Amino acid sequence: MNMIVHYPKAEADQKDLGKKAALIHNQAVLQYLKQLSCPNYQKQALLKEMYPDHL
Structure with missing residues (x-):
């Protein structure tokens, strides 16, 4: 597929x-x-790893 x-x-x-x-x-x-099926604290840890300066 070509896209302009x-x-x-x-x-x-x-x-x-x-x-x-x-x-x-x-x-x-x-x-x-x-x-994701993991607990919320693990989800929050993932977010902190991805965006350390924003949380």
């Missing part, structure tokens, strides 16, 4: 795209963690 991607040229639009991509990534990570 057009990135925004304006700096403000690039930042907005970056924020939206980060939001989608975070939602995917949280959804994945919710599906």
Whole structure:
């Protein structure tokens, strides 16, 4: 499959795209963690390992 991607040229639009991509990534990570069968304290430990500066 071929795909053509057009990135925004304006700096403000690039930042907005970056924020939206980060939001989608975070939602995917949280959804994945919710599906794990381990206890919540282990899920929290995983989050702390992935994002040590944010928790």
